[in-house]
Structure formats: C-alpha cells, structure tokens
Amino acid sequence: MGHRVQLTPSAGRLRRGLTEPLLPVCALALLAVACAALGATVLCWASVGALAGYSLSGSV
Amino acid sequence: MLFSPGWRGPARQGTVLSVFTLGLLLGGLLSGSVIWLLSGLSAPLPSPFRVGAILLVAVLGVLREAGLPAVGGIPLPQNARQIPPDVLQRRLFRGTLQFGFELGTGVRTYVSAAAPYVLALVLLLSHQSYPATALVGAAFGLGRALTATLTLLSRDPARDAAIALRMPWIRNFTALTALLSLTLLSR
Numbered sequence: 001m002g003h004r005v006q007l008t009p010s011a012g013r014l015r016r017g018l019t020e021p022l023l024p025v026c027a028l029a030l031l032a033v034a035c036a037a038l039g040a041t042v043l044c045w046a047s048v049g050a051l052a053g054y055s056l057s058g059s060v
Numbered sequence: 061m062l063f064s065p066g067w068r069g070p071a072r073q074g075t076v077l078s079v080f081t082l083g084l085l086l087g088g089l090l091s092g093s094v095i096w097l098l099s100g101l102s103a104p105l106p107s108p109f110r111v112g113a114i115l116l117v118a119v120l121g122v123l124r125e126a127g128l129p130a131v132g133g134i135p136l137p138q139n140a141r142q143i144p145p146d147v148l149q150r151r152l153f154r155g156t157l158q159f160g161f162e163l164g165t166g167v168r169t170y171v172s173a174a175a176p177y178v179l180a181l182v183l184l185l186s187h188q189s190y191p192a193t194a195l196v197g198a199a200f201g202l203g204r205a206l207t208a209t210l211t212l213l214s215r216d217p218a219r220d221a222a223i224a225l226r227m228p229w230i231r232n233f234t235a236l237t238a239l240l241s242l243t244l245l246s247r
Contacts, residue, residue: 015216016214019210019216021222022229033240036240044241050199051175051237051238053176053205055173058223
C-alpha cells in the first residue's frame, strides 16, 4: 500500500517529463541546425517544417 | 476534444490518433504541393534577390515573435475561425480524417505563429524540388500530430495549460531556428 502511494506520483512526474512540450522543440531545432551545418538541406527543411507545425500547438 | 471519452467510447484512442495523423499528413502534402506549383513563379528571380528575401522573411518572423511593436502589429492573414465541432461528431473516422486534413493544410483555421508563414514564403521563394517541398508539407502535418500524440501520452488533465504557458517559448525558438538554419544553408 505504502509502495503504491510512493510510486504513483513519481511515474506521473516521469510521464510529464517525457512529454514536456518544450522537448520536441529542442530536438527538432538541434536536428534542423545540425542538418543545415552539414548541408543536409532536405532534412533541414523537413525539421523546420515539423517545427512550424508544432508551433501551432495551441491552435485548432 | 479529439480524445474526449463518452461519445468516442467504443473507439480506441490510438486508432483515432492514427486516422487524425493520416489526415494531417494528407493536408500537409496538399499544401506542400500547392506551394511547389506556385514556387515556379519565383524561379526567374535572380538568386541573390531570392536569398536576400528569404533571410528578410526569416528575420521578420523572429522580430514578430519577439513582439517588436513595428512588426508585431502586422496581422497574419488567417482563416480566423475554428473547424466546426460537428465535423468530428458526424462520423468517427471520416470526421477525424477530415478534421486532421483541414488542420494539416494550415489554411482552414487559426494560425497563431509566424513560422508557418515564414516556411511557406521561403519555400515559394527558394523553389525546391517537388519531393523536398512535399516532404516539408508532410513534416508540417507530422509536427501538428506531435502535439496530439504527446497530449494523449501525457494523460495530464492540465496539459492545455502547460502548452499555453510554453507557447511564447515554442514560437520564439521556432522562429530563431528557422533563421539560423536558413542563414547556414544560404552560405
């Protein structure tokens, strides 16, 4: 019973951390800049495209 | 709205998300295709002019998101209305597909960030190949799907508030990334 009480909040924190809204932005931004620096044009464009779509998160 | 229980009870949320993502992909592909067709009009423009215009557009995007009064007041052209909720309520999968498709086009509803405009203008001016432009359109749809996916995975009732709190950061970071990437690509 005691274990259950302790585990539930930490699992919630982990889930919240892994689904943090800023994480995809950081990952996609890094990918876009790295691809641009390496000359991988199409992948860079695709990363910026995904970022642009994600930037509309608050809109429906 | 998409994953609300009750009237969607019999359907698995993962299936709804898949159909929604497919709609977003198709909508993004359509917008990418239209942009590619129109981008042919910019092909005769001299390359230095196009590079300059692309960087100018990206800088304006950054300034707008930063709230610079001179640029921040410029209204973004948008179809400022929501997709009617009855689109989702008529038929489960067809409605979800249509909802995703309309969102994926990026022209059917509100567009609250400058990045999609920067992206569209830059694609128009740079006249990429069709596969590249279509891929960017599909990536735009997937970017929109990412929001719904993370919302479903988070199981957080306060998710909307968390996203709203971070939106200024997301928009600013996206605009800056676009500018930095385009600057690097134009070297």
